[in-house]
Amino acid sequence: MQVHTAGELTPAEVERLTRRGLRLAQLTVAYNVVEGGVAVTVGLMAGLVSVVGFGIDSGIESVAAVLVALRLAARLRHGDTDERRERLALRLVAGTFFLLAVYVTVEAGRSLTSGEAPEGSAVAVGLLVASVVVMPVLAALKRRVGLRLGDNLVLADAAQTRICVLLSISTLAGLLLFTLTGAAWVDPVAALVIAAFAVREGLEAWEGELVEDDA
Secondary structure, eight states: OOOOOGGGSOHHHHHHHHHHHHHHHHHHHHHHHHHHHHHHHHHHHHTOHHHHHHHHHHHHHHHHHHHHHHHHHHHHHHSSOOHHHHHHHHHHHHHHHHHHHHHHHHHHHHHHHHTOOOOOOHHHHHHHHHHHHHHHHHHHHHHHHHHHHTOHHHHHHHHHHHHHHHHHHHHHHHHHHHHHHOOTTHHHHHHHHHHHHHHHHHHHHHHTOGGGOOO
């Protein structure tokens, strides 16, 4: 299927897609506020560092989605794009990738050196499964809108959501694999891979190259 850029779309199509991107960003904020609150609460009660980290990631993703929503709403109000503010917002979103990478790397290193093992929690598992189901759909919808608009800001938001999916899978796998095998190192090692991915996505967002990345 051919991907159309914003330059090939009618003004009505651009507005429709922008409104869709705004709704997706707002949905992301609402979902992640609930998800992050539950994850941090459950993680602290059960002593699950990985789940607390997952909850913090939800908060970081919420910040990125708020930045995107504010810029999309401004476009709809003013009918045009403020290039300077769009670039600033994109770089702030890129900064959230780097913040996430630093946090995940520190936590992974601490887990590897301390030998701390994850613990079981039915609520945490259920929350992570829900994220694995919901977030890929949300990321795909955002990416589709971003590609149609040729919009790096929306694509950066989609990349943040993809990282949330990877962290959900990593954290869930760490909990389940430790239960089955006792291999406590799986979760922090997977987290380091995700941190590297976050840095790559952050650099692309900073340079405005996400729209050219169809991978």
